[in-house]
Every structure is written in structure tokens, then in C-alpha cells.
Amino acid sequence: MQTANISFSVGSNQMEEYFRKRISDEHQASRIISHIRRSRSLNIMCHIPIFCWISATVLQNNAEIPQTLTEMYIQFLLTQINMRNQKYDERNTKKLLKSNRDLIVKLAELAFKQLMKGNVIFYEKDLIESGIDVTDASVYSGICTEIFKQESVIHQRKVYCFIHLSFQEFLAAFFVFYCQVEKNEKSLNLILRDLDYRSLVSGMCGQIEPEEYYLYGINITLVDLQKAAVDKSLESKNGHLDLFLRFLMGVSLESNQRLLQDLLTHTVNSSDTISATWYIKNKIKDDHYYMRGKHLSAERCINLFLCLLEMKDQTLYKEIQEFVKSENHSYKLSPAHCSTIAYILQISEEVLDEFDLKKYNTSDEGRRRLIPAVVNCRKALLDGCNLNDQCCESLSSSLQSSNSSLRELDLSHNDLQDSGVKLLSEGLKSLHCQLNILRLSGCMVTEEGCCFLASALSSNPSHLRELDLSYNHPGQSLVKLLSDPSYRLEKLNVDHGGEFRIVAGPQKYICNLTLDLNTANTYLALSESNRKVKHVKKKQPYPDHPERFERFPQVLSRESLTGRCYWEAEWKGKPDISVTYKGISRKGKNDDCRFGLNEKSWSLIWNNYKFIVRHNNEKTGIPPPSSRSNRVGVYLDWSAGTLSFYSVSDTHKLTHLHTFNTTFTEPLYAGFRVCYSGSSVSLCEIKPLPVRIKSVTHR
Structure with missing residues (x-):
């Protein structure tokens, strides 16, 4: 089938056009399209034309609409079997059932062996090794398609493939489940080797071969095989076992076993699969890749989540939905968590009104993984x-x-x-x-x-x-x-x-400030168009003013600060460089008046060759950067509630010193405290910088 390796373009109507051409009954076509639109997981798969063909085949012939991928593929398999039954009109029901079961199991064995080898096409000898009659296999035109591949200039060899890799993965998963149900020791040994079962055993078990497990009385359960398959799939870099794992989890459901009852001699209780779902949830929640300490990729995380949906386990889905809707996002999210959250938001039938990326406590990698969620929200911040x-x-x-x-x-x-x-x-x-x-x-x-x-x-x-x-x-x-x-x-x-x-970092938000003479203490002299303040011994003849600092040698800027602002100041001596609300007290000599000693102001202080940051009389020492500089950059993001201080080198490189995180409630003002005679602070005139300078470095 030529549609196996192409896909419909994202955002196109090709999928809908396909169904309307494929299904002549307009009402039935609309019903199928509507169902697929509602199920985002099926909608995503239907970008693959072959899946549209499978879906159309199933949905045309079944009153009940499959809810999972596994159900869809089981129904497709049963449809093909029914077509074969009608073609051969076999009257002996038992003989027909056995014939169907034998052929499907052989095809499933072939699918598993070739999948583990990474093969999507195989030769006649491969079919014979799995006990398949080549002429019988060709009867299943919907399951195993016969194609020709030219091996040399002169000769051609028959090669075989399944209609699509996804169907090969489905049959491979069925084979693993079938062998476990039937306790087929020989086949289970093959499966255990391919799934590297030793990753789950320890002690003596790790020193023996799979075929010896039964000799030692080691019982290999379905959950053991599922866990081994999870680990094996996570090792894959290209995700070639993703669908296999989803199908393996899906076929274990009792409802799906009932659909497959003609192919199974008996069914098993699926209550033990709770252990498998718990194992998968822990992989997602713990995140750090259990083998190398690396983060799981976004693709592997999403596939683990889809495995839970195949098992109709909605608990993690509901937990994440509640988390997204809650106001408390303080929990530190790993990249795996973010991948899962993004996918759940994408497939949700409920459109999110607002998605604020800043609310999620995660790393830059985590934020990157959350971005795809914007497709299903109205407003993305x-x-x-x-x-x-x-x-x-x-x-x-x-x-x-x-x-x-x-x-x-x-x-x-x-x-x-x-x-x-x-x-x-x-x-x-x-x-x-x-x-x-x-x-x-x-x-x-x-x-x-x-x-x-x-x-x-x-x-x-x-x-x-x-x-x-x-x-x-x-x-x-x-x-x-x-x-x-x-x-x-x-x-x-x-x-x-x-x-x-056009510069990276906060320097793009430079603003020009001047000092407000009406706030300057009388032992502070302003100069250079009110852009420099110096502590002097002689009291200045300033007139009385209600906004003047009476006792502390402090001064405020004339301009208020909101939004995003950046400025730089150069000092001599021992200054305090601060921001404050205008309502800070001006009279007296108590903590309410001094920058950094109250809840209305935040300060950076240079003292004894180190920096100190102070707010509400709580202080933190900060070691100076390796290259000393008497120039400081201050960056305010008022709406985000952040106030950052940087050391500025001679080459304008910024080294982060400290960031205050709070909620600002009113406009702020730059403030300076200049304590000792001869000490000074100058507001710097920042000249245009070279385009696209390097980003600031954080120590």
C-alpha cells in the first residue's frame, strides 16, 4: 500500500477529504470524522493515511466506536479475519478458529522477531522460520502485503512487509501477550532475551540464562514482561518500540482480551496490571533516566503517558488537569513532567483560557517542552x-x-x-x-x-x-x-x-534618571545636571521641604520606575544603591527612614570589599566577582516582581549579584545613601552598545 510512508500535512483538510471519498454514505462519513475530531489521540494518528484507511475499515463495519488505539487495531484484525472466513466459507467452526489462530500467531511471531531486529521488510526464509505457508500469507492481503524489491540488476526476490510498521508493532505485542498467556516456554525465552529481562532481576537470577529460569522455579509474570518492555523502549533513541509498548499494555485489558477470545485459548485476570501502571507513573514522576541519570526525552515521556491511556488509567491525566487549574504551582517540575503536561493540554477537549508559562516552576528545558501546549489555549503568556x-x-x-x-x-x-x-x-x-x-x-x-x-x-x-x-x-x-x-x-x-x-539581557531597557534636589539630605551636594551626588562636610543651604531626608545622607531619583527599567551607577567610597517606595519616612533617624532597613526599600551595599543586599533589615553577604568594578547595574521588572543587581565590567559585561523576588504595589524610585565625606555616586550615561552582544553571565 503506497500510503504507508507518507503523511497528510499539518493543519490541512486532507484527512477529512480522504474519509469523504472513501465512504460513500455522507452521514456515516460525517459521523466518523466527528468522532475522530473529538478524540485528539485518534486525530493525531489520522495524519497518517494508512491509519485513516484502518479507521475507515473499522468504523464502517462496527456499531461501537473504538476508544483506544489497541481497540482500533484489534477490530481491524477481526475484520480481516472475517473477510478471510467469508472467502473460504469453512463450515467446520473449530477448524476455522484453529486455522485463524495458528496463522495469526505465526505472523505475530514474525512481527516480533523482525521488530527486535529493526526490520520492516523480510524474505521468504523469514516466513518459513516462523512456520508460515507463503501462499497462505498472501491470502491476508490486508495484513501481509506482498511486494517486490530488486536485489540486483538481473534477479528479483520476493520480499514481504506488513501494511504499516504500526501493525507489525501491534502483532508483535500480541505475540508477547499470547506466549505469556499460553506459557509457551520456548517463545518466552526468545522474548526474554530480546527484551533484556536481566535488567529486572538481581542476585542469582542475573547470572543465569532465560531458558534456565523455569528450572530454578522463577515465574515470569505478564507484569514482569511489561516492565521489561518499558525499560527496553526507554533505551530507544528513535522510539521504534513506542507503539509496541502501547499495544502490549493495551492488549492486557480484559475488555480487549474478550475481543481476542477466538485467538486466545483462555484469558488472564488483568488486575495485576496495576503494578505496570504504577511502574510507568514512577518513570514519569521520577524523570531522571534510570540508566544514565539523564532526563527522559519529550517523546518517551509522552509515550509512557499514552501507555496509561491505552490501559484506560486516567489517574495521572486527572492529577495533571487539577494541577494546571490550581493556583499553587510551587512544585518543581522536571522536563518529563512538562512534556506530559503539554501533551495533556494538547489532547484535552477543553480549551484553556490562559496559559502562563511563568507560573510553572521548572528549568529552561522544561519551559521549552511546555510550549506545544499553546495550540489548545486562547491566550499564551x-x-x-x-x-x-x-x-x-x-x-x-x-x-x-x-x-x-x-x-x-x-x-x-x-x-x-x-x-x-x-x-x-x-x-x-x-x-x-x-x-x-x-x-x-x-x-x-x-x-x-x-x-x-x-x-x-x-x-x-x-x-x-x-x-x-x-x-x-x-x-x-x-x-x-x-x-x-x-x-x-x-x-x-x-x-x-x-x-x-538590540542587545541581549536587561541593558536594552536603559532609562535616564536624574536626582531630585528636594529629597537630598543637606550634607549631599548634587552636580553634573543632578546626575552625581557627593557627601560633603559643609551643610548645603537647601530650603525646607517635606520630602527631604532629615538625618540620613540619602537622595531619590526624580523619575518613578514601573515596567522594565535598567540603569547603572558608578561609586566612590561606601555607598548604598537602592530602590524604594516614595512613602519611605524622611524625618528622624529610625529604621523607617534608612534604605534596606524596612519593608519599603531594597539595597545593595559595598562594605569591606564585599557586597551586602538588604531588605526589611534582613541582610545577605555576596562575594565580589573575580574582577573588581565600581560600577553596578540595576534591573527592575516591576510586573514580574524582580529587582536584580549586576556588577558591570569595563567591557560592559554583566555579572549577576542578586535578585529580590517580591510583589511591588506602587511605583518605585532609585535611591542612594552616601555616608562618608568624599564618597560619591554618579548615574552613568549608557552609550549604545554593539549589536547582539553576548548574554549576561550568572555566577
Whole structure:
């Protein structure tokens, strides 16, 4: 069958077109399409044309609609068997059952042996080794397709394959289950060797061969085989055992055993499979790859979760749904957890109103794995999550999906650069993209990136209404182009632009501050257009003012700080560099007035060759960086509740010193305490930096 190795394009209507052409009854075709649309797991599989063919074959001939992949393949197998029965019109029922069972088991043995070898095509000798009559195998045109492959210029050899690798994996799983049910010792020895059963045994068992287990009275249970298959599949780099594992878990269900009753001499109680589901859940929850201490890949994590669904175990699914809906996300999530959460959100029939990536306590890798979840939410907040251009490929795919519910996407304050915007624009071009709002503030986008956006808007101008390009460098010509009415943008934000915004890290948010003379203590002298403060011995003739610091040598900035702000200060002596609410006390000499000693202010102090950070009279010492500098950078992200201090080198490289995490409730002001005569602090004028400098380093 030629459809085995191709797939329908993501977001296309090819799957629906296939079913309507394949099924002449329009009502039945609509019913099947509707069922597949509702089941996201089946919908994903139906991007493979051969699976559409299998689904159509099953759903046309069955009143009950399969709920799992295993059920679908069992029903397909039974359909093929019934077709064979009708063709040969065998009157002896027992003989017919035995004939069917013998052939299916032999084909299943062939499937397992070749799967373990990594083979998808096999020769006549392989069939003979499994006891298959080649002429009988050809009868199963739907199960084993005969094809020709030219081995040399002159000769041709017959080669065989299953209609699709997935069906080979299904039969291989059935073979393992069948051998366990039948206690076929010889075949089980073969299976144990291929699944590397020794990974589960210890002590004496680890020193003996599989064929000797029975001599020592070692009982190999179905759960043992399932656990061994889990471990074997996790070793795979390309996932070639993923479906095999799902089918092995699925066929063990009693409901599926009943469907297969004509192929099984007896069934087994599946209550022991609780141990198998527990084993799988622990693999997902523990995450660290049990063999090498590495994280499980996203693909392996998702497949383990799908194994649980094949066994109709919904407990982990429900746990994660409750976690996503809860407000408490303090639990540290591993990358495996994130892969599972993302997949569950994707297949959920309920569209999430808002997905805020910052709420999830995880690593950068974990955040990357959560990104695919945006396809099934209306509003995605991915701002300030340390994403890079590579993350945009997944986002682009989501925008192109016909199932995408995404209407608002905030990627602000991530260093995506033009390369990321180029990938994103491919998604924006798609006619399936219905995004209304896109925020790219502070994403290092230049004129080149804006050209990609303009091209995307010209291809699909019908939906995007709001575009935020503030803190980037779009250039005047591109601003004019994007303002073209044909693009139908209702709101275009290009504020705070310029080439100096195209830097990695917080320096793109530089702001110009001046000192407020009305707040300066009388022993502080301001100069250089109120950008420098110095402690002097002589009292300054300042007039009385209610905002002036009466006793402490402190001063505030004139400008208030909200949003994202970055500034630098250079000092001499022993200063305090702070931020504070305007409501800090000004009169007296108690803790309410001094920076860092109350709940209204946060300070960085240089003292005795080390830094100290202080808030609400709680202090923490910080060793100085290896290269000493008298210049400090301060970065405020007001909405995120973070205040960060950096040491700034002569080459403008930032070394992170400390970050306060809190919730700010009102605008802040820069503040400086200059204690000793001759000590000073100057607000630095930051010149435009080279484009695309290296990111800040964290010690």
C-alpha cells in the first residue's frame, strides 16, 4: 500500500477529504470524522493515511466506536479475519478458529522477531522460520502485503512487509501477550532475551540464562514482561518500540482480551496490571533516566503517558488537569513532567483560557517542552521566560494547525532575534492562523525581522489586529510599511525603539534618571545636571521641604520606575544603591527612614570589599566577582516582581549579584545613601552598545 510512508500535512483538510471519498454514505462519513475530531489521540494518528484507511475499515463495519488505539487495531484484525472466513466459507467452526489462530500467531511471531531486529521488510526464509505457508500469507492481503524489491540488476526476490510498521508493532505485542498467556516456554525465552529481562532481576537470577529460569522455579509474570518492555523502549533513541509498548499494555485489558477470545485459548485476570501502571507513573514522576541519570526525552515521556491511556488509567491525566487549574504551582517540575503536561493540554477537549508559562516552576528545558501546549489555549503568556529563536519553530507549527485555538500570544522580553521572528512568521502566513494579538516587545527584532512580519501580514491580513514591537529596532521604513491600512492593524506599538535596544539581557531597557534636589539630605551636594551626588562636610543651604531626608545622607531619583527599567551607577567610597517606595519616612533617624532597613526599600551595599543586599533589615553577604568594578547595574521588572543587581565590567559585561523576588504595589524610585565625606555616586550615561552582544553571565 503506497500510503504507508507518507503523511497528510499539518493543519490541512486532507484527512477529512480522504474519509469523504472513501465512504460513500455522507452521514456515516460525517459521523466518523466527528468522532475522530473529538478524540485528539485518534486525530493525531489520522495524519497518517494508512491509519485513516484502518479507521475507515473499522468504523464502517462496527456499531461501537473504538476508544483506544489497541481497540482500533484489534477490530481491524477481526475484520480481516472475517473477510478471510467469508472467502473460504469453512463450515467446520473449530477448524476455522484453529486455522485463524495458528496463522495469526505465526505472523505475530514474525512481527516480533523482525521488530527486535529493526526490520520492516523480510524474505521468504523469514516466513518459513516462523512456520508460515507463503501462499497462505498472501491470502491476508490486508495484513501481509506482498511486494517486490530488486536485489540486483538481473534477479528479483520476493520480499514481504506488513501494511504499516504500526501493525507489525501491534502483532508483535500480541505475540508477547499470547506466549505469556499460553506459557509457551520456548517463545518466552526468545522474548526474554530480546527484551533484556536481566535488567529486572538481581542476585542469582542475573547470572543465569532465560531458558534456565523455569528450572530454578522463577515465574515470569505478564507484569514482569511489561516492565521489561518499558525499560527496553526507554533505551530507544528513535522510539521504534513506542507503539509496541502501547499495544502490549493495551492488549492486557480484559475488555480487549474478550475481543481476542477466538485467538486466545483462555484469558488472564488483568488486575495485576496495576503494578505496570504504577511502574510507568514512577518513570514519569521520577524523570531522571534510570540508566544514565539523564532526563527522559519529550517523546518517551509522552509515550509512557499514552501507555496509561491505552490501559484506560486516567489517574495521572486527572492529577495533571487539577494541577494546571490550581493556583499553587510551587512544585518543581522536571522536563518529563512538562512534556506530559503539554501533551495533556494538547489532547484535552477543553480549551484553556490562559496559559502562563511563568507560573510553572521548572528549568529552561522544561519551559521549552511546555510550549506545544499553546495550540489548545486562547491566550499564551510566554513573556520573560528566557526563550530563544529555536522555540519559535514549535510556536510556528501551533499557529499553522487547523485545531489551534490561539488568539493572543505574548513573547515579549525573550531574545528571539530576527531568526526567531522568521520562523514565527511562517506560522503567521498560514490561513489557519487566527492570531489577533502578538506582543514582541524587547525581542531584539531589527528591520530584517520586521520584513518577515510584513510579508506574513500581506499573506494573511485578515486576523492580526494588535502588534507590539516596542523596545526593538524596526526602522522608519518598516514602521511606515506596517502602518499600511491594507494590513488592518488597529494598534501598532513601536515605542522606545533604536539600535541600542538590540542587545541581549536587561541593558536594552536603559532609562535616564536624574536626582531630585528636594529629597537630598543637606550634607549631599548634587552636580553634573543632578546626575552625581557627593557627601560633603559643609551643610548645603537647601530650603525646607517635606520630602527631604532629615538625618540620613540619602537622595531619590526624580523619575518613578514601573515596567522594565535598567540603569547603572558608578561609586566612590561606601555607598548604598537602592530602590524604594516614595512613602519611605524622611524625618528622624529610625529604621523607617534608612534604605534596606524596612519593608519599603531594597539595597545593595559595598562594605569591606564585599557586597551586602538588604531588605526589611534582613541582610545577605555576596562575594565580589573575580574582577573588581565600581560600577553596578540595576534591573527592575516591576510586573514580574524582580529587582536584580549586576556588577558591570569595563567591557560592559554583566555579572549577576542578586535578585529580590517580591510583589511591588506602587511605583518605585532609585535611591542612594552616601555616608562618608568624599564618597560619591554618579548615574552613568549608557552609550549604545554593539549589536547582539553576548548574554549576561550568572555566577
